[in-house]
Structures are given as C-alpha cells and as structure tokens.
Amino acid sequence: MFRLDADLKVYVHRDAVDFRKSITGLSALVEQALGLDPFARAVYVFRNRRADRIKLLMWERNGFWLMLKRLEADRFIWPREAAVLELTVEQLHWLLEGIDLAAIRKHPARHYARVS
Secondary structure (H helix, E strand, C coil), X not given: CCCCCCCCEEEEECCXXXXXXXXXXXXXXXXXXXXXXXXXXXXXXXXXXXXXXXEEEEEECCEEEEEEEECCCCCCCCCCCCCEEEECHHHHHHXXXXXXXXXCCCCCCCCCCCCC
C-alpha cells in the first residue's frame, strides 16, 4: 500500500460523480464545484454512485496522479457532513481501509498551564 505525505491536505467531494470523468473532468469539478485549486498540494477524493469505487486526484510537480480503488464485495462508508470535507491523510487511509469516520472519536486536546 502506498502512503501519502502527512502534510497534504485532503478534500472529499460529498456527492457521487460520474466515473467516466478522468483527469480533465475531475480537475474542472475541483475548480468549479468545489471552488478549490487542482494544482494545490492536496488530494481530492471522489466516489461513484454505488460507493464501491474511489478516485484520488493529485498534482505533483509536473503532472497529475489519478488513482482508482475498486472494492469487489464491500462499499466505502462515505462522510456526509459538508459539501466539501477536509480530512487528514491519516483519516483518508482509514476511509480507504473501510473505517467509518463518523464512529471514530479522539480524546479532546488538553491544555494545562502548570504541572501541579
């Protein structure tokens, strides 16, 4: 399995897209529907209607990467909170592994002024 740099931004498109779209169509969707820059240091994540396929679009230095993952028997559990959801790279890997992001809750961050 590949690993993405931890400092990348990850943007998830909430709605299903036509998977006949390739790099040009998805780049236009990033610009027009999401209002984001397809050349930014980010990964854009899309799914098909049945949620059994996922595409990742990413610009790297001199060209686009387009990655596809197809599940044979399962479905991706897709987050539905916002029109454009920003995730961490770690959360993207969880999504690719089939983990329901809505069910995961971290401990809250604690900030203290002194030790005792």
